[in-house]
Structure formats: C-alpha cells, structure tokens
Amino acid sequence: MIRIGVAGKGGTGKTTLATLIIIGLLRNNHKPILAIDADPNSNLAETLGVPAPRSLVEIVDEVTKNKDSIPSGLDKVQYLEFQIREAITEDEGFDLLVMGKTEGPGCYCYCNHLLREHMEKLQQNYSFVVLDNEAGLEHLSRRTSRQLDILFITALPDRVSLLSAQRICEMTKKLELEIGEIKLVLNEYGKHLPESPYSSLPLPVFFTLPFDDEVWKRSCSGKGLMELSENSSAYQTVWNNIEKILRT
Ligand SMILES: Nc1ncnc2c1ncn2[C@@H]1O[C@H](COP(=O)(O)OP(=O)(O)O)[C@@H](O)[C@H]1O
Numbered sequence: 001m002i003r004i005g006v007a008g009k010g011g012t013g014k015t016t017l018a019t020l021i022i023i024g025l026l027r028n029n030h031k032p033i034l035a036i037d038a039d040p041n042s043n044l045a046e047t048l049g050v051p052a053p054r055s056l057v058e059i060v061d062e063v064t065k066n067k068d069s070i071p072s073g074l075d076k077v078q079y080l081e082f083q084i085r086e087a088i089t090e091d092e093g094f095d096l097l098v099m100g101k102t103e104g105p106g107c108y109c110y111c112n113h114l115l116r117e118h119m120e121k122l123q124q125n126y127s128f129v130v131l132d133n134e135a136g137l138e139h140l141s142r143r144t145s146r147q148l149d150i151l152f153i154t155a156l157p158d159r160v161s162l163l164s165a166q167r168i169c170e171m172t173k174k175l176e177l178e179i180g181e182i183k184l185v186l187n188e189y190g191k192h193l194p195e196s197p198y199s200s201l202p203l204p205v206f207f208t209l210p211f212d213d214e215v216w217k218r219s220c221s222g223k224g225l226m227e228l229s230e231n232s233s234a235y236q237t238v239w240n241n242i243e244k245i246l247r248t
Pocket residue numbers: 008009010011012013014015016017154187188189209210211212213215216219220234
C-alpha cells in the first residue's frame with residue numbers, strides 16, 4: 001500500500017493534483033484507492049465527480065447529539081466506526097472519505113483522532129491512499145497525515161506561496177512525521193513563470209504543473225475531472241511523474 005499526500009497553501013492546486021493522481025491511478029489499473037478529503041473546504045467529491053458523502057465531522061456531531069440513537073449492544077466508538085464505514089462513498093475503483101468542517105476545536109481534535117485510528121485500519125484494504133490536505137499546516141500539526149510515503153507540496157510560482165511550502169517542509173521535520181519523500185510541485189496556474197529562477201526554493205522542483213485550459217473550464221462549470229481527455233497537459237504531466245515514482 002502506497003500513501004500519497006498533497007499539502008500547500010489554499011488555491012495552489014492541491015485538490016487538482018490529488019484528483020489527477022487518482023485519475024491516473026484508476027486509468028492505469030492501480031486500485032483500489034482510498035481518497036481522503038481532509039480539507040474543511042472539501043471539494044474532492046466534486047472534482048472526482050461523485051456525490052459528497054456525509055463527513056466524519058457530521059457523523060461525530062450527530063452521534064454525540066443523539067446518544068439515544070446508538071443501538072444497544074454497541075458502544076459509541078463501535079457505532080461511530082460503523083457510521084464511518086457507511087459514509088464512505090464507493091465508486092468504481094475508489095472510495096472517498098470526507099473529514100468535513102467543524103465549529104469547535106474539541107470535536108475537530110476528536111475527529112482527527114478518529115481519522116488517525118481509522119486510517120490505519122482502513123488503509124489496509126487499499127493499494128493506494130491519496131490524501132488531500134487542508135490549506136496550511138494544520139493537518140501536519142494535528143498529525144492526520146503522520147505516515148506518508150510521498151508528500152507533494154504544491155506552490156504557485158510566487159514568494160508567498162513558496163514561503164508556505166518552505167514552512168510545511170520545516171514543520172514535517174519538527175513534528176518528526178514519517179514521510180518517505182517530500183516533493184515540490186510548482187503550479188503554473190494563473191501565472192507566467194518568470195525567466196529568472198527563484199533564489200530560495202525550499203526544495204528542488206519535482207515538476208511544474210502546466211496551466212491546463214480543460215482543467216480550468218471543467219472546474220469553472222463544476223464538471224469534475226474524471227472525463228478529462230487523455231491528452232490533457234496537466235494530466236499527462238502528473239501521470240508521467242507518478243509513473244516515475246512507481247517505477248522506483
Ligand atoms: N494547472 C492548472 N490548470 C488549470 N486550472 C488550475 C490548475 N491548477 C489549479 N487550477 C484551478 O485553480 C483553482 C484552485 O485549485 P485547487 O486545486 O482547488 O486548489 P487548492 O485545493 O490548493 O485550494 C481550481 O479552480 C482549479 O481548477
């Protein structure tokens with residue numbers, strides 16, 4: 001089982017990259033895949049073109065508020081586990097688990113704790129786990145993505161975005177996360193790459209994700225990327241690079 005995470009500042013292409021990785025794995029028969037949307041502003045369901053499942057946060061809220069609904073013979077944790085299994089969207093070749101958004105930090109911690117516990121168990125059923133993380137560093141400090149084989153950090157080619165990428169790198173070291181490899185993906189989206197190279201890249205650029213008109217148009221119309229053409233430049237770039245990793 002291979003675990004791939006994507007992190008980076010908001011709007012840098014995390015969900016796009018995570019989705020393109022999932023599509024590439026599916027099209028090349030690397031399944032089953034567990035997709036995890038750990039961004040409170042969840043939209044992985046949309047880009048994958050599946051209905052958004054009930055989130056982990058919603059489930060925990062409901063179960064906490066309606067303790068009477070817990071069937072006799074099950075304790076709260078067992079019941080939650082059951083509900084989480086029920087909430088996972090099952091599609092051809094992949095399942096989707098959504099973390100969701102919470103009001104209070106207490107519940108969120110509990111959810112992260114649950115996600116951590118369950119991830120371990122759940123992951124065993126899949127060949128690949130692809131985790132779309134929340135913007136910034138919180139997922140790392142909460143350690144929901146403690147163990148990853150590869151962490152892609154997405155950044156736009158601007159200073160603010162690259163500084164965020166650098167901070168994420170530093171955090172992974174401070175928190176002693178178990179991450180096999182960290183790779184920087186520069187996203188050309190919305191910008192023209194200037195000719196002069198950056199003086200302070202946190203990591204060498206693993207690849208540059210080209211701006212892709214089809215990805216953009218599909219995203220604007222809420223169509224999802226599942227039917228993206230095989231010759232989409234963003235798709236091809238992502239898949240060529242994922243293949244490189246899988247070969248090693
Ligand atoms: N390489 C790209 N080509 C075209 N559109 C892109 C590209 N990267 C990102 N986008 C678009 O930019 C927006 C933000 O990207 P998204 O992946 O949702 O970022 P994040 O998940 O980091 O917040 C989306 O509308 C997405 O379709």
